[in-house]
Amino acid sequence: MRLGEGVEWGLHSCLALAWLDADAPISAARLAEIHDLPPAYLTKQMQALARAGIVNSSSGPRGGFRLARSPAQVTLLDVVDAIEGGRSTIFECTEIRRQGAGAEAPESCFAMPCSIARAMGEAEDQWRAALAATSLADIIGQVDSAAPGSDEATRVWLAARRR
C-alpha cells in the first residue's frame, strides 16, 4: 500500500529546485542526473507537479521547471496529492455494511456514516495535517543546519557536468 516511488522523486526534485534557487529553469534531464533517476519517468512526475500548479514549465532551449511559489508555500501534502492524483485516499469505504445482512435492514440504520470509515478517515486527517504542516522551506532549514554548504557543492557538481 505504500506510496509510489514517484512521490519520493518529486519531493527531492522540488527540494532541489528550491535549494539551488537558480535564475534559469532546470530541465527534467538535469534534475534526473542529480539523483541518477530515469529521465523520462521523472518527466512524467514533473508534469503532474506542473498540472497541480506547484512548478512552472517552459519549453525550448534553456527551458525546464521552476517552482511556482516560494518554498515556504509548498507543503509535503501538496506534492503528495499532486503526484498521487485523486487517489491519495488511504482507505476507501465501499459500504459493504449495506450488503448481505445489511441489505434487509431499514434505511435508518445507515443514517450515520460507517464508523469504521469515520475512524480511518480521522486517522488519515492526522496524517494529512502533519504533511500540510511541513513545507519545503522547513526541510531546507534542516538540511542546511545538518550539512551546511552542500547546496553550493551541488551547484558546482552540476556546473561541472554542464555541456
Place this chain on the structure above:
Amino acid sequence: MRLGEGVEWGLHSCLALAWLDADAPISAARLAEIHDLPPAYLTKQMQALARAGIVNSSSGPRGGFRLARSPAQVTLLDVVDAIEGGRSTIFECTEIRRQGAGAEAPESCFAMPCSIARAMGEAEDQWRAALAATSLADIIGQVDSAAPGSDEATRVWLAARRR
C-alpha cells in the same frame, strides 16, 4: 496508494465476530455471507489475521474463527498491520540523496537521516497513533448508540440462513 480492499473486509469481519459474540466459532463462509463477499478470498484475509494472533482458527465441522482477545484489546492498527503484512509503511525512503551528485559527497553529509523521510515518517506515526487509539470496542459502542438492536437483527438473519 490506497489500502487493499481486504483491510475493509477484515475490519468488518472482526467487528462482526466481536459484535455477534457467539459461543461457537464462525466460519469464513458465514462471515462472507454477512457482507456478501467472495468466500475464498475472505478466507485468505482471515488467515492473515490468524497468523497475527488476532483471531483463533479451528478446523472441522463447527469450526471457524473467533477473536483471540477482548474487543477492547484489538485496535484498528492491529488489523491493518496484520492484513497488509510488513508492507504497511506508507512512505519508504530509498536514499536517492546518495545517488548522482550525492555519490561524491563526504559520508558526513549523511550522518543525519534524510529529512524528507523523517517528516514523512512523523506524519505516518500520527496516522498509526490514531489507528492504535481506536479499538473494536469503541466502534461497537458507536454503532450501538447509532442503531441499537441491529446486532440482534444480524443474529436472527444469520440463524434464518442456517442450514
Place this chain on the structure above:
DNA sequence: GAACGGGTACTCGGATAACTATTGTCCGAGTGACTGTGG
C-alpha cells in the same frame, strides 16, 4: 443400553491463475536561441 470404530462432511491452509495499477520508455509538437545575410 453403552462403548467403540469407520465413514463422512465440513473446516482451514497453502499453492495456483486473472486482472489492475504502477513503472518505464518512446516519439511527436512546440519554442526559444543561434547563425548567416542584408541593409
Place this chain on the structure above:
DNA sequence: CCACAGTCACTCGGACAATAGTTATCCGAGTACCCGTTC
C-alpha cells in the same frame, strides 16, 4: 554596426509497452461429528 529571417537543437507533453502487486479461485490436509456395529 544593427535588424531580420531561416534553421536548428532542445524542451515538454502525451501515447504506448513491461513489470509487479493485488484480487480471485481452486484443491488438498486435517478434524470433529454422526451412524452403525458389537459387547
